Amino acid sequence: MADKLALQQRRRARLRYQLRIKSGGRPRLSVFRSGKHIYAQVIDDKAGRTLASASTLEKAQRDSLRTGADKDAATTIGKLLAERALAAGVTEVVFDRGPYLYHGRVKALADGAREGGLSF
Secondary structure (H helix, E strand, O other): HHHHHHHHHHHOOOOOHHHHHOOOOOOEEEEEEOOOOOEEEEEEOOOOOOEEEOOOOHHHHHHOOOOOOOHHHHHHHHHHHHHHHHHHOEOOEEEOOOOOOOOHHHHHHHHHHHHHHOOO
């Protein structure tokens, strides 16, 4: 178990390093997924604050979604996050998938954010 966690941390650090080089000062769209939920936030690393966030734990989302751990929920959260980010004045972000593969729920969230108006 410790080896799996160490590998995840290495992948996350390697990706963050690449994003820092390529970001050009854009905010970062960070994704975290658990077995039951998915969370996303737009972070301004220079100021060290979160500009917008969304997750399947929010009351409105829990009532409207069948489950928080499927592609439909991830797409919905991506669209909601894009709406909130646009309201905060953010149109371009860098996508931080963390240690997760760009596949399944992570890809669905990214596609939902693009549909919502974010560009990356």
